[in-house]
Amino acid sequence: MLFFSVVMALGMGLVVLNERSAPDFPWFPIPIIGLLVAAIVGMQRWRPIGLAIPTDVPWGRVYGFAVAITVVGIVVCILQGAYHGYVRVSEGVQTDVSPAFALLYWFVMSLFAAVLAEAAFRGVMQTRLMAVLGVWPAIVIVGIVNTAAHRWNIELFQQWLGIFVTLAGWGYLRYLGRSLVPPMVAHGVTNFLLAFGLWVWGPFDQGALGTGSLVLIAATGVVALVIAITLSRSVTAQPKSSYQPAYAQSPGLE
Numbered sequence: 001m002l003f004f005s006v007v008m009a010l011g012m013g014l015v016v017l018n019e020r021s022a023p024d025f026p027w028f029p030i031p032i033i034g035l036l037v038a039a040i041v042g043m044q045r046w047r048p049i050g051l052a053i054p055t056d057v058p059w060g061r062v063y064g065f066a067v068a069i070t071v072v073g074i075v076v077c078i079l080q081g082a083y084h085g086y087v088r089v090s091e092g093v094q095t096d097v098s099p100a101f102a103l104l105y106w107f108v109m110s111l112f113a114a115v116l117a118e119a120a121f122r123g124v125m126q127t128r129l130m131a132v133l134g135v136w137p138a139i140v141i142v143g144i145v146n147t148a149a150h151r152w153n154i155e156l157f158q159q160w161l162g163i164f165v166t167l168a169g170w171g172y173l174r175y176l177g178r179s180l181v182p183p184m185v186a187h188g189v190t191n192f193l194l195a196f197g198l199w200v201w202g203p204f205d206q207g208a209l210g211t212g213s214l215v216l217i218a219a220t221g222v223v224a225l226v227i228a229i230t231l232s233r234s235v236t237a238q239p240k241s242s243y244q245p246a247y248a249q250s251p252g253l254e
Contacts, residue, residue, distance in 0.1 A: 001149070004120035007039045011112055015105065019097060026101040029108045036112055040119045049123030050180035058238070061231045062177040066186040068228035069173060073166025074190075075221030077159045078206055082214055084158035085207030090198035106199055110191035118184040121146040121167075122174040130175070139171035166190075169228070176235055 011032050018028040044051050081088065090106055097105075121142050129138035147164045170183040198204065209217070 001120070001125075001145070003039070003043065003124055004116060004149070007035065007116055007120075008113070010035055011109075011116075015109070018101075023097040023101060026098070026104045029104055032108060032112055036115060040115070040123075043119065043124060047124070047128075049119060049127055050174065050178075051123075052179060053181055054178050057177055057179070058235055059177070061235050062173070062182055063185075065176060065228050065231040065235070066170075066173050066182050068224045068231065069169035070166065070186050070190055071224035072221050072228060073162055073169055075162075075217055075224065076165045077162025078209070078217055079214065079221075080162050081159050081206035082209050086158040088198065088204040088206065090195065090203075103199070106195045107192060110195040111188050114187035114191040115184055117146065117149075118170070118174075118180060118187050121149075122171055122183050123180045126171055126174060135172075135175050139168055139175070142171055143168035172232070176232055 014028045014031050014035070018026060040049075040051070043049055080086075125145070126138050126142045129141060132138075133141070143164050146167045147160060150163060170186055173186060174180055174183045176182075
């Protein structure tokens with residue numbers, strides 16, 4: 001949490017500094033990307049968080065699981081949001097800035113937050129907890145903590161279950177691929193596509209979805225869940241000699 005909070009605060013500080021000094025010239029993406037890379041590489045060197053990419057992992061099935069479990073989480077978010085009449089809107093800066101500044105903020109900060117969250121929660125926290133508590137307790141605990149780390153506003157109240165399901169799914173993805181890279185990719189792509197969709201089509205009124213649409217969305221989630229379970233079983237069914245827990249690759253944790 002400390003790692004996440006400090007790096008996030010520094011990143012937002014750069015945005016605020018850019019807002020106040022040059023609201024028409026968005027220079028913040030370059031130092032923010034540099035900050036993110038330096039923080040993650042530094043943490044990896046201090047205490048390995050899973051940035052290595054094993055060569056004996058069936059990556060096609062792992063990324064197939066990533067897509068399927070992300071769809072499951074999104075479906076739960078939509079269904080829960082529809083129940084509460086939630087309207088999803090894009091987040092932006094609070095002051096008058098240029099359109100380019102606002103656009104870059106939506107996309108850069110969505111990716112920044114996604115990658116940083118994975119490094120902090122599935123990287124630092126889950127890696128250590130799996131070594132002490134085992135896989136599923138670590139995934140559940142980290143999923144709860146990561147869900148609670150979201151801002152306690154109306155959005156979290158109306159979509160907390162969907163957020164937890166998504167984050168727990170990415171926790172299992174981190175274990176399944178024995179690497180932090182797949183959940184980083186899944187989280188980053190999801191955040192980017194969400195920001196892009198809200199930018200292009202505007203607010204998403206989930207409460208306005210009709211019964212037919214909700215049934216179709218729910219059915220999609222069920223199919224995605226079946227696919228995710230099937231793919232995860234096929235990956236973990238590999239010979240145990242070639243499938244080691246993610247935390248077993250970290251020095252000092254065997």
